[in-house]
Amino acid sequence: MQPRHIQSAGILVTLLYGLFIVWVYVTAPRSFSEAAAQTRVTTGTYEIDQKHFQAGVDLFHIDQFRASREEFVLADPLQRDARTQFYIAYSFYREGWGRTYDDDALFKQGLEAVNRAMSLSSGVLSVDDTNLKMHSAAELKTELQQGLERSWSDLNPLKVFRERK
Amino acid sequence: MTLNARSRNLALLRYLVLPFIFLTVVLLGGLRVSVEHHAFLFLPPSLIDLILAVMILALAVRGGLLKLHAWLSLDQPTLALISNFLTLLAFFFASAQSLNSVLPEQGLLHWIFALLFLWTLWNNQFSGLNAERTVRSLAVLFGTAFLLKHIIFSALNASDDSWIRQLAAGLIQGLVMANADDAKYAPATGYISFFAIALFVCGLALLPAGPDEFEVGEGKVSLNEAPPATTLVRHEQGIPMIEGQIVSDEVTKNS
DSSP states (O other): OOOOHHHHHHHHHHHHHHHHHHHHHOOOSSHHHHHHHHHHHHHTOOOOOHHHHHHHHHHHHHHOOOHHHHHHHOOTTTTOOOHHHHHHHHHHHHOOOOSSSOOHHHHHHHHHHHHHHHHTTOOOBOOTTTOOSBBBHHHHHHHHHHHOOGGGGOGGGGGGOOOOO | OOOHHHHHHHIIIIIIIIHHHHHHHHHEEEEEEETTOEEEOOOOOOHHHHHHHHHHHHHHHHHHSOHHHHHHHSSOOHHHHOOOHHHHHHHHHHHHHHHHSSOOOSSSHHHHHHHHHHHHHHHHHTTTHHHHHHHHHHHHHHHHIIIIIIIIIIIHHSSOOOHHHHHHHHHSSHHHHHHGGGGGBBBBBHHHHHHHHHHHHHHOOOOOOOOTTTETEEEEEEEEEETTTTOOOOOOOTSSSHHHHHHHHHHHHHO
């Protein structure tokens, strides 16, 4: 191998390694597995773990919201799947919903998750699940926003008859 | 060793190994491992790290460790210029990340360390160091900072009741305990920092003054050096000297 070839190879390797370092510092993976997942996102081959996702949905259907979220986090560690984020947001909504008052902290987290879901799906997301009463991310977002708003209607005693969606 | 093999090895060292060493320092210098979950944390260099890295670069130039005019000379081929520029860039960021690795992240200790580095590097600019002494001076500087941050202060911030912690508790408690950075990093951080600093010092020692000028044994060897008359069978006009060497080696081998 001639020095000129080594020089060209050196420039190429230096540039690639430099780009890799920039990528690592920008994405800041917290573990090797997260780094691998980030690589899959970058290359467009990222997929959620279907086993964990299904386990999360099953737990969600029996109102085990915290446990379901644990499964959803395992299914989508990088928060790149709109459907999973929708379910996470929905679990925050159902857990935070109350007949007399809603839990603001949970609703805020739900709002963050539904915003993620909407940005990942370009605002158009509809989930086909008979257990749900809201199927689109927009409906869920509106419900969460209304739950966080303060108004005179909060004092309406008839509110106790409303239904959880 | 034939001239051809030497040229090839020096080229490998200069164009592949040296940038690789500096870039590895860039990668590892900002890496920390948290105590909780042992998660990676990547900290980019702060502004003071970059300022101090400029001073290290200036010190390397003033100390004769780097002949900047030779590295960035416009008389050389474009590929060589690009390669030299990338190596210098890697060196600069390796310096910044080495500082990032040994400076405490925040608090009073961060500023004390930064001021001490600033003071030492500024003084060294005018102390008439040569290349060898510049490397030694930087090695000692980084070694001391590493020792203080990752051995002494991390022991002081440890959760156990070691004798060093008890001693410090009575002496400099307010100063040291205020810096809780080390408490949140796992011991692996110290090992990574040690590896990064060791690599940086190795890179400094391997860095040639000119881009193609290496010290081998007692003398200096240049990648572009003309071969001795005994080995030079025929030098092709119009071909760069390094290629002339290879041609001559091949001719010698075949004849």
